[in-house]
Amino acid sequence: xxxxxxxxxxxxxxxxxxxxxxxxxxxxxxxxxxxxxxxxxxxxxxxxxxxxxxxxxxxxxxxxxxxxxxxxxxxxxxxxxxxxxxxxxxxxxxxxxxxxxxxxxxxxxxxxxxxxxxxxxxxxxxxxxxxxxxxxxxxxxxxxxxxxxxxxxxxxxxxxxxxxxxxxxxxxxxxxxxxxxxxxxxxxxxxxxxxxxxxxxxxxxxxxxxxxxxxxxxxxxxxxxxxxxxxxxxxxxxxxxxxxxxxxxxxxxxxxxxxxxxxxxxxxxxxxxxxxxxxxxxxxxxxxxxxxxxxxxxxxxxxxxxxxxxxxxxxxxxxxxxxxxxxxxxxxxxxxxxxxxxxxxxxxxxxxxxxxxxxxxxxxxxxxxxxxxxxxxxxxx
Numbered sequence: 398x399x400x401x402x403x404x405x406x407x408x409x410x411x412x413x414x415x416x417x418x419x420x421x422x423x424x425x426x427x428x429x430x431x432x433x434x435x436x437x438x439x440x441x442x443x444x445x446x447x448x449x450x451x452x453x454x455x456x457x458x459x460x461x462x463x464x465x466x467x468x469x470x471x472x473x474x475x476x477x478x479x480x481x482x483x484x485x486x487x488x489x490x491x492x493x494x495x496x497x498x499x500x501x502x503x504x505x506x507x508x509x510x511x512x513x514x515x516x517x518x519x520x521x522x523x524x525x526x527x528x529x530x531x532x533x534x535x536x537x538x539x540x541x542x543x544x545x546x547x548x549x550x551x552x553x554x555x556x557x558x559x560x561x562x563x564x565x566x567x568x569x570x571x572x573x574x575x576x577x578x579x580x581x582x583x584x585x586x587x588x589x590x591x592x593x594x595x596x597x598x599x600x601x602x603x604x605x606x607x608x609x610x611x612x613x614x615x616x617x618x619x620x621x622x623x624x625x626x627x628x629x630x631x632x633x634x635x636x637x638x639x640x641x642x643x644x645x646x647x648x649x650x651x652x653x654x655x656x657x658x659x660x661x662x663x664x665x666x667x668x669x670x671x672x673x674x675x676x677x678x679x680x681x682x683x684x685x686x687x688x689x690x691x692x693x694x695x696x697x698x699x700x701x702x703x704x705x706x707x708x709x710x711x712x713x714x715x716x717x718x719x720x721x722x723x724x725x726x727x728x729x730x731x732x733x734x735x736x737x738x739x740x741x742x743x744x745x746x747x748x749x750x751x752x753x754x755x756x757x758x759x760x761x762x763x764x765x766x767x768x769x770x771x772x773x774x775x776x777x778x
Contacts, residue, residue, distance in 0.1 A: 434723070435660035437652050442498050442643040445618070449478040451491055459496055461618065464630070465489030472639050473512060473576040473760075474772070483619040485517065485635025487628040490620035498645065499527060500612045501539060503555065507583040508648045509541055510656055514576045515636030518546040523621040523632040524579065525641060529553040529609035532624035535632075536562060538610050540621060541581045542632070546570040548599070550581030550592040555607035565592035565600040576637075578657045583608070584647050596650075596657040651718035661760060661774035663713045663722035671702045672725060674711045677775060682712040686724035705729050740765040 431454065432438055443459040445451065449469055451461030466484030471477055483489055493499070501507045513524050521535070522543045529538035536542070536551045543549070548567040554560065571577050571594075580593035583604070591601045614622070618641060620633045642656070655662065664675045674681055683696035686708040693701075693709075703709060708724040744764040747753050755761065755775075763771045 433660060435655040435658070435720075436642065437644070437648065437655075440644045440646040442645055443493065443616075443641070445491075445493070445641040447472075447479060447481050447639055447641075451481075451493075453493070457496070457498065459493050459499065459616070461491040461493045463491055467491060467619065470637050472637075473514070480512070480514075480637045480639035481619075482637050483634045485519075485522075485633050487633060488630050489633045490630055491618040493616040493618060495613055495615045497612055499616045499643070500610050501552075501583060501608050501645075502610050503607050504585055505583075505608075505645060506585045506647045507539065507581075508644045508646065509539070509550075509581045509642070510578065510648075510653070511541060511641045512576055512578055512639040513543075513634075513636060514638075515543060515546070515571070515573060515634060517635045518543075518570070518573065519635075520545060521632045522634045522636075523617075523619065524634060524638060525616070525618050526621040526632075527616045528611055528614035528622050530611045531557070531561075531609065532611075532614070532622060534561060535621070535623060537614070537621060538608055539581070539583065541579060542621075543571070543634070546573070548577070548579050548592060548594055550579075550590060552583060552590055552604065553609035554605060555609045557609070558607075559605070561609075563590055563602050563604050565590050565602045567592060567594060567599050580648075580653055580656075582647055586647070593653060596654050651720075654718050655720060658760060658774045660720070661772055662715065662718070663711065663720045664772070664774075665711060665722045665725055666771075667725065667727070670729075671700045672709060672711070672727065673700050674713055674722070675773065676713050676715060679713045679715045681714075684710045684712060684721065686710055690721075703727050703729055740767060740769070742766075 441455045443453045443457055444455040446454055453459040466486050466489045468482050469478035470480050470482035472479035511524055524541045526537040526540040538553050540551045547570050549564055551562050551564040578595050582591040588604050588606050589601050590604050592599050620630045623631055666673050681697055681699055683693045683701040684690050685693055706729045708726050710722045710724045712721045742763050743766050745753055745755055746762050757775045760774050763773050
């Protein structure tokens, strides 16, 4: 990227053109900066947040193209036009192309994650697939899919030796019309593949270390390509898909928890002259953002009462997983304030709007008596 910019700048003849190119570079930097903190940029291949479009917002250019009955829909937070609904008909999918970075070769690892909310159960339904060398196979080089509602992650062995497929399988049928976070991992170092549901490992299978890759095949979201089928683009999912991510490495447990909770592990609030970390049962270290994120001596409680103005964050550690909150501005008045009346929770709902009791390890929405809402996640063993 820098070589290209230098070549262009050598041809600049006036300030107008310089400013145009400078603005382009700034926009590129800004686009990269929009990746949320809970999505690791390390070895990120693509990220499809489906914010009303099919752009790859990792800025790697693996943008998708819609085919057939794919329409914008609500996501798990009830945001409009923030996921895509697939109608389940043949020839319905998103094509993310065949850039070489999407191909997994021998000796390489891969992590795939996606949120899925399926509508109907019917045999094999594919969430994501990239074909191998044999385009007549019912599954690709790697495929994340459902079989009668049970999640599965499959890779194809090179040349079908000793057999074509290695599959990590779920044990339970996923509930219809409910959001689930699915993760498939190809781990070359440990020669195994893994399937995770909502951040929990469901199945691990040994693997011989070869994969039947095909650089020419396209990454398809919502279907699988099978050349000897009449319609070819088949096993189409009927339901919603959102936040599809691929990395060419193995994500660790804590990174996957961060993805599942969308950063809610480190949600903070302010009440009167105190800052609070909402996560309970953790260890805490408050940080001065204005002092190069330096830890503040002795401030290791769930709450923190600064005696000076500034910007503060907290590092929360639960079960070996640590995360740092966004910096929160705080104005110190020097006046002892009466603590605010604790707001009463009138209802707890899940991300589908269904009333529920409090559940640990589940993203929820608290609705308070004043009508305000708060996304909450409590991480426990």
